[in-house]
Amino acid sequence: MKRKAVVVFSGGQDSTTCLFWAQQQFDEVEAVTFNYGQRHKLELECAADIARDLGVKHHVLDMSLLNQLAPNALTRDDIAIEAEEGKLPTTFVDGRNLLFLSFAAVLAKQVGAKHVVTGVCETDFSGYPDCRDVFIKSLNVTLNLAMDYQFVIDTPLMWLDKSQTWELADQLGAFEYVRTRTLTCYNGIMADGCGECPACRLRANGLHQYLSRKGVVEA
Numbered sequence: 001m002k003r004k005a006v007v008v009f010s011g012g013q014d015s016t017t018c019l020f021w022a023q024q025q026f027d028e029v030e031a032v033t034f035n036y037g038q039r040h041k042l043e044l045e046c047a048a049d050i051a052r053d054l055g056v057k058h059h060v061l062d063m064s065l066l067n068q069l070a071p072n073a074l075t076r077d078d079i080a081i082e083a084e085e086g087k088l089p090t091t092f093v094d095g096r097n098l099l100f101l102s103f104a105a106v107l108a109k110q111v112g113a114k115h116v117v118t119g120v121c122e123t124d125f126s127g128y129p130d131c132r133d134v135f136i137k138s139l140n141v142t143l144n145l146a147m148d149y150q151f152v153i154d155t156p157l158m159w160l161d162k163s164q165t166w167e168l169a170d171q172l173g174a175f176e177y178v179r180t181r182t183l184t185c186y187n188g189i190m191a192d193g194c195g196e197c198p199a200c201r202l203r204a205n206g207l208h209q210y211l212s213r214k215g216v217v218e219a
């Protein structure tokens with residue numbers, strides 16, 4: 001039987017690296033992107049372009065109800081992106097990974113895939129409770145019971161820091177592609193982004209660490 005996976009895919013650095021990883025691991029890969037009213041439509045275009053470049057079937061699911069339920073800094077430009085000490089950042093959306101992974105699993109079963117791949121990561125823990133390994137394991141059990149199907153949720157980035165995620169992209173031969181074609185920035189700027197927002201800072205710090213470890217002198 002063919003090994004098949006569905007990758008939860010946003011068009012950012014992490015999930016794009018996961019998509020390359022999955023293409024190496026599985027015989028067949030499909031990607032699913034959720035449209036939940038992101039501030040930046042470019043995110044969805046970026047994801048579609050990458051899926052096309054990689055020859056991956058791309059599903060876009062409408063999850064606008066998420067914004068209806070829980071307005072947040074990712075969808076509303078009148079909510080500032082903030083991370084106060086001891087509080088969840090305003091970019092956290094209650095239930096997002098729970099819902100996304102559950103919908104991805106329903107889709108996976110429909111298309112005959114056992115594996116659901118997600119780029120969540122506990123190492124650069126920004127306080128998102130649904131990025132924790134314990135949550136993923138718990139959900140995996142729940143999904144198997146809910147649908148009587150042996151899902152495997154793969155989290156190739158779970159224990160990597162951002163510099164190791166860059167390293168993985170490099171090992172997959174995807175370093176330049178991930179660097180130039182993905183969108184991680186909260187201000188909707190591709191590649192190296194705005195350089196100011198928390199997502200850009202995390203990405204850039206990891207990149208500099210990785211390049212200096214590799215002995216690359218940056219211009």
Ligand SMILES: [Zn+2]
Nearest residue numbers: 185194197200
């Ligand atoms: Zn940015």
